Amino acid sequence: MDRTTRRAFRTDLVRGVAPVAILAITGAGIATLFNDSERWAGRWGPLMEYARVIMIVLVPLAVAAAAWQAGRDRRRRTDELLGTTPRPSWQHVALGWAGVTLAAVLGLVLAWLAGVALVAPIATYSGRGWWWGLAVGALALAAASALGTAVGRLVPGRLVAPLAGIGAYVLLGIGTYSDRLTWLTPSFSGATDGTRYLPGWVHVSQALWLAGLAAALVLLAAARHRWLAAIPALVAVTAAVPLVATDDEGRWRVDHTAMAPVCTDEGGLEVCLARVNAFLLDAAEEPVREQLARWDGVDGGFVRAVDRVSIDDAALAPERTAVLEVAHLMSWNGEWSEESEHGERIETVFAQAAADLVYRNCRPYAGDVTAEPAHTSMIWAAEAAHYWTIGETTPLGVVVEDGETAPFQVLLSRPEAEQKDWLGRYLAAAHTCEPAAFDALMEELR
Amino acid sequence: MSTPTVIGTHVEVRDLVVRFGKRTALDGLDLTLDTGVHGLLGPNGAGKTTLMRLLATVAKPTSGTVSLLDHDLRDHRQLRRVRRRLGYLPQHFGYYPRFTVREFVEYFAWLKEVPADRVPTAVDRAIERVGLLDRADDKLKKLSGGMLRRAGIAQAIVNDPDILLFDEPTAGLDPEQRVEFRELLRAIGVDACVLVATHLVEDVTAACTDVTLVNGGRSVFRGTPEELAAAADDSVGGDSPIERGYTTVLRAARQG
Ligand SMILES: Nc1ncnc2c1ncn2[C@@H]1O[C@H](COP(=O)(O)OP(=O)(O)O)[C@@H](O)[C@H]1O
Ligand SMILES: [Mg+2]
Numbered sequence: 110m111d112r113t114t115r116r117a118f119r120t121d122l123v124r125g126v127a128p129v130a131i132l133a134i135t136g137a138g139i140a141t142l143f144n145d146s147e148r149w150a151g152r153w154g155p156l157m158e159y160a161r162v163i164m165i166v167l168v169p170l171a172v173a174a175a176a177w178q179a180g181r182d183r184r185r186r187t188d189e190l191l192g193t194t195p196r197p198s199w200q201h202v203a204l205g206w207a208g209v210t211l212a213a214v215l216g217l218v219l220a221w222l223a224g225v226a227l228v229a230p231i232a233t234y235s236g237r238g239w240w241w242g243l244a245v246g247a248l249a250l251a252a253a254s255a256l257g258t259a260v261g262r263l264v265p266g267r268l269v270a271p272l273a274g275i276g277a278y279v280l281l282g283i284g285t286y287s288d289r290l291t292w293l294t295p296s297f298s299g300a301t302d303g304t305r306y307l308p309g310w311v312h313v314s315q316a317l318w319l320a321g322l323a324a325a326l327v328l329l330a331a332a333r334h335r336w337l338a339a340i341p342a343l344v345a346v347t348a349a350v351p352l353v354a355t356d357d358e359g360r361w362r363v364d365h366t367a368m369a370p371v372c373t374d375e376g377g378l379e380v381c382l383a384r385v386n387a388f389l390l391d392a393a394e395e396p397v398r399e400q401l402a403r404w405d406g407v408d409g410g411f412v413r414a415v416d417r418v419s420i421d422d423a424a425l426a427p428e429r430t431a432v433l434e435v436a437h438l439m440s441w442n443g444e445w446s447e448e449s450e451h452g453e454r455i456e457t458v459f460a461q462a463a464a465d466l467v468y469r470n471c472r473p474y475a476g477d478v479t480a481e482p483a484h485t486s487m488i489w490a491a492e493a494a495h496y497w498t499i500g501e502t503t504p505l506g507v508v509v510e511d512g513e514t515a516p517f518q519v520l521l522s523r524p525e526a527e528q529k530d531w532l533g534r535y536l537a538a539a540h541t542c543e544p545a546a547f548d549a550l551m552e553e554l555r
Numbered sequence: 556m557s558t559p560t561v562i563g564t565h566v567e568v569r570d571l572v573v574r575f576g577k578r579t580a581l582d583g584l585d586l587t588l589d590t591g592v593h594g595l596l597g598p599n600g601a602g603k604t605t606l607m608r609l610l611a612t613v614a615k616p617t618s619g620t621v622s623l624l625d626h627d628l629r630d631h632r633q634l635r636r637v638r639r640r641l642g643y644l645p646q647h648f649g650y651y652p653r654f655t656v657r658e659f660v661e662y663f664a665w666l667k668e669v670p671a672d673r674v675p676t677a678v679d680r681a682i683e684r685v686g687l688l689d690r691a692d693d694k695l696k697k698l699s700g701g702m703l704r705r706a707g708i709a710q711a712i713v714n715d716p717d718i719l720l721f722d723e724p725t726a727g728l729d730p731e732q733r734v735e736f737r738e739l740l741r742a743i744g745v746d747a748c749v750l751v752a753t754h755l756v757e758d759v760t761a762a763c764t765d766v767t768l769v770n771g772g773r774s775v776f777r778g779t780p781e782e783l784a785a786a787a788d789d790s791v792g793g794d795s796p797i798e799r800g801y802t803t804v805l806r807a808a809r810q811g
Contacts (some may be wrong), residue, residue, distance in 0.1 A: 111671040124653040133624030192613040192709075194666035195638035195777050201666065333631075 114204075121204050125181070127212035130174035131210075132218025137166050139223050150227045150443030151388045152303040153236035154367070157243050160221050164246060164296035165281045168253040171213035173274030175257025178205045179330065183265055202331035206258045212251035222554055231443050233317035233371070234303070237364050241312035246317040249295030253277065255326035260328045290359070292352040293318065302418050303385035304368045305361040314348045321345025324476075363421070370419045378402065378412055383419035386435055392445030393435065397454040401431070403500070406526075408533025409540075414462075424469050431462040452505070460498035467491040471542035486547040493517040493554060494535050497528065516554035563625040565589050565718055565748035566610060571619035573772075580605040580614070582772035591709050592744035594759035594780075595752040596801065597769040603752040604646050606769070607722045610750065611643040624717060639668055642716035646723045646752075648707045652696035656687050656706050659695060663710040681713040684739060701728035708736075712743065719749045725758050737762035756798050768804055775808040 110118075119126075141163040142149075149155035152350060179202065182188050186253045191201065221243065259271045284294035291298060292315070324341035332338065370381035373394055382390050397414045404410030411431040423432045437453045440446035448454050467473065473487040495506060496517035509515045520528055531553065538546035556782035566588040573581040597603050608614040609621055612628060620698055624640055626633040647654045650659060660681055664674045682691050685705040690698065695706060704727050711719060721740075727732050740762045751758060759766050760780050768776035768783070776783060780797055792808065 112670070113661070113665045113671045113674045116658075116674075117665040120654060120658040120662055124651065124658065181651070182649075185651055186647060187651065188649070189608075189613055189645045189647070190643065190649060190663075191666065193611045193638060193643045194642055194663070195635045195668050196666045 110132065116461055118204050118208065122211065122249075124206040125205065126174045126178045127209055130170070130209060130212040131216050131219075134167055134170050135211050135219040137170060138163055138216055138220025141166050142220050142224050146224070146227060146441045146509045147443075147449075148300045149224065149442065150439060152234070153228055153232055153356075154239045154298040154303045154306060154364075154385070156221070156224045156228050156247075157236075157239035157376075158297050158300035160217065160224065161242060161246055161297040162300060163220070163296060164249055165212065165278065166287070167217060168281060168295060169274040169278040170216075171209065171250045171253035172257040172260075172277040173270045174212065175206060175209040175254040176261035176273040177257075177270035178209050179258040179261030180265070180267070180269060181205070185266070186278065190198065197333060199331035199333070202258060202262065203327060206327055206330075209257065210251045210254040210523045213254055214247045217246055217250060223429075225419045227442050231388040234385040236303075236366050236385075237306045237366065238309065238312065239306070241309070241316075245296060245312055245315045248316055248323070251534070252319040252323040252326070255323040255330070259326040259330040264461055273322075293349055295319065301361060304364050304383060304418050306364045306367075307360065310351070311360060314352050317348035318345050319347060320353065354367070368419050368421075370415060373465060376421045380414050381419060382416040382435055386416055386418060386439075388438065388443065389435060389445050393438070396445075397433070397459075399460040400455060401408045403498070407529045407536065409536040410529075410532070411462075423465070431459060433458050433462050433467065447497070452522050456499045460495040463498045464491040464495040466536070466539040467494075470539055484544045484547060486544065486551045487542075489516060490535055490538070490547045493520055493551075494532060497521060513514075516551065519554045556598075565624060566750070567620075567622040567625075568606075568610075569620045571606070571609070571621065572617045573602075573609065573614070574617045574807045578772050579773055581609075583619070584727075584769070584772060584774055586767060586774060588748050588750060590744065590746055590748050591764040592740050592749045592751065592762050592764040594763035595750055595769065596759050596766055597752075597754065598758065598805070599754055601769045602772040603754075603769060605772075607643075607750070607752050610646075610718070611641065611720050611776070612638060615757040618652070624767055639714065640717040641684050642711035642714065642719040644704075644707045644721045646713045646722055646726075648704070650695050650703065652705065653694055655694055656698070656709070657680060658690045659706060660709045663671075664713045669714050677713050677715070681709040683728070684712065684742075686735060699731055701732050703733070704728055714745075717747050719743060719747055721751075722752045723754070724751060724803075725753065727753060733758070734761075734778050756795070756801050760795070760797050768801065770805055770808045773808075776804045 143160060145159065149159045181189060191198065226497050256277065257273055272335045281294050281296050284290045285296055285298045297553060298407065305309055321341040321344035325338040325345060328338035328341065329335055367383060367385040369384045371384050371387040371390060372379055372381040373390065375398065378398050380394050382393065401411055401414060409429060411412040412429045414433050415426065416435045417432050418436065420426055420432065437449060438446050438455060467487055468491065471487055473484055493516045497520055502518055502521050520531060531550065535550060538550060564587060566586060567587040568584060571581050586728065595603050609616055610623065611808040612634060621628055623637045626637045628634050628637065634727055654662065657678060660678045661674065664678055682688050685708050686713065687702060687705055687709065690702060695703060699704060704724065710722065724734060728736060740749055740751065753759065763780060766777050766783050767774055783800040784796035784804055785800065787796050788803040791799050791802045793799035793802055
């Protein structure tokens with residue numbers, strides 16, 4: 110690129126739609142990214158995935174900006190003058206496309222960098238291959254800008270830019286609803302818990318698909334020989350085939366390094382978090398250990414708590430292990446939250462682990478939660494254990510009719526030794542899954 | 556600054572016909588032009604703009620041939636070479652209001668493929684020649700109508716064209732600016748072919764070495780301004796001899 114081309118690019122950039130596009134895309138990016146920051150704070154992989162979730166907003170903005178930029182020659186009636194100049198018109202069009210692309214990518218990177226502020230200082234796992242996902246996001250914006258450029262050049266009218274943006278939004282929305290087509294859209298429908306990653310071939314295929322699409326659209330918008338667009342279009346379609354041909358299952362791979370437990374052990378009570386969540390360990394250690402201590406003296410009581418994310422299958426968790434949804438207690442900035450916005454506390458998370466033993470081992474709903482449970486006493490017993498763990502006689506949200514006493518209230522009113530004896534037998538029943546054992550447990554709490 | 560790059564004929568138009576549907580805008584027009592300042596005079600609707608757009612290579616004829624700088628415009632590579640040597644100020648001049656004068660002229664230097672090492676000087680010189688140097692860093696939207704025209708002229712001359720096409724260039728210029736513009740035309744006309752389309756007779760008198768009068772898509776007179784003035788019939792009205800000549804020739808053409 111010679112000096113004059115650089116100057117022309119600079120002029121197009123600073124005098125065109127780019128400054129507004131940078132502001133809009135950075136602003137919208139940060140607003141949408143931080144709307145759900147607890148899903149990615151402290152974790153590189155989920156930060157990238159969430160940056161791809163918000164593509165559903167960034168891509169339409171880039172499409173609209175590029176369509177506006179490409180409509181400029183028609184709005185300003187400079188086509189006449191441009192038609193007498195020797196420089197091939199694709200170069201002039203490419204300059205506008207490159208400017209909007211640069212602006213959009215800058216917007217994405219700035220929003221991502223804002224996210225980095227909640228990841229880099231605390232992250233305990235560097236993640237795997239997420240940078241490819243970010244690069245694909247940048248390519249998606251290049252393709253979005255190419256789409257806008259083609260539409261803005263080929264279709265007249267001032268409303269074309271906003272309409273193209275809305276159209277892109279609708280297309281992406283439809284795309285993400287389909288298990289297969291979603292892999293052709295750059296936007297993810299959600300972020301993982303940080304223990305999954307996409308294999309290289311997915312990133313490469315998406316990159317080729319989007320780059321091919323971008324090149325085809327730019328050529329279509331301005332090349333003297335429009336048929337040239339068929340070449341990159343062929344690359345795009347070829348790359349798209351494996352993306353839609355295989356289905357969703359198994360596309361995400363398990364990252365065993367992210368899952369590897371990081372543990373602390375004190376006085377025989379062990380607390381383990383997955384490496385990807387290990388930045389919470391210092392803060393989690395004490396409250397979790399307090400919960401474990403309540404089970405001291407319960408036959409077969411919990412002596413270990415592990416992050417759900419650190420094990421492949423909770424059913425395979427070692428004996429006497431509480432499997433905790435630690436991520437529920439992650440706050441917006443990646444710190445341990447005493448109480449989440451959904452009302453989760455360590456007590457409620459632990460209570461869920463105590464009840465889950467029954468659901469996991471005995472499957473009272475036989476896999477169908479809408480069916481009547483085979484043994485209602487199993488459910489009641491699990492619930493009693495749940496509320497015993499929370500440890501409040503009148504917990505929030507539980508309605509007990511006047512004059513009646515719920516089973517867990519009966520349990521909590523007993524002497525401590527009796528409570529622990531009951532819980533020991535609850536744990537034993539959760540192993541054998543004998544209906545009679547649960548019937549007997551509930552009989553005691555009448 | 557510029558050395559003449561053309562030895563042959565600058566503009567050669569043979570039997571040119573342009574139709575828009577049923578309407579015939581150019582009807583078998585012949586025209587040959589070399590260096591100098593040429594006036595293209597004619598009433599509104601005579602076909603001046605249509606001819607200018609053809610010479611500017613933005614439109615194609617229905618039939619007939621256009622040859623510029625002895626190049627065949629149907630050949631893509633020759634067309635591109637011709638365009639590098641063209642300057643054009645359209646009748647309806649579109650521009651980017653947020654560009655500064657310098658940015659705008661520079662942008663067209665890029666579009667006209669002026670060699671990068673020559674661009675900074677060429678841009679400065681073009682802006683200087685139209686007298687906008689003191690406003691070079693102002694945005695176009697801040698300029699008056701006359702200044703905008705001059706910015707348009709600057710983009711047209713930035714590549715030192717061999718063929719320069721001005722379509723109604725004095726529209727929006729005040730009398731003083733018109734005088735300056737005619738001086739500029741004379742300077743450029745020394746070694747380039749300048750064609751000025753206008754419906755204002757006085758533009759032609761002052762600056763042009765010869766005049767072509769078009770009417771109804773045909774050339775009805777070709778000669779010097781003096782010859783046009785000499786054609787005047789004393790019975791027709793008009794403020795100057797050349798105006799009377801213009802009216803006389805037009806009337807004769809309409810009757811014939
Ligand atoms: N794009 C067009 N479509 C239809 N008719 C046109 C078009 N351009 C010019 N004309 C017609 O061609 C004739 C010549 O117009 P034009 O070249 O603009 O004349 P001038 O510039 O001398 O005033 C007029 O009758 C005009 O209405
Ligand atoms: Mg005209």
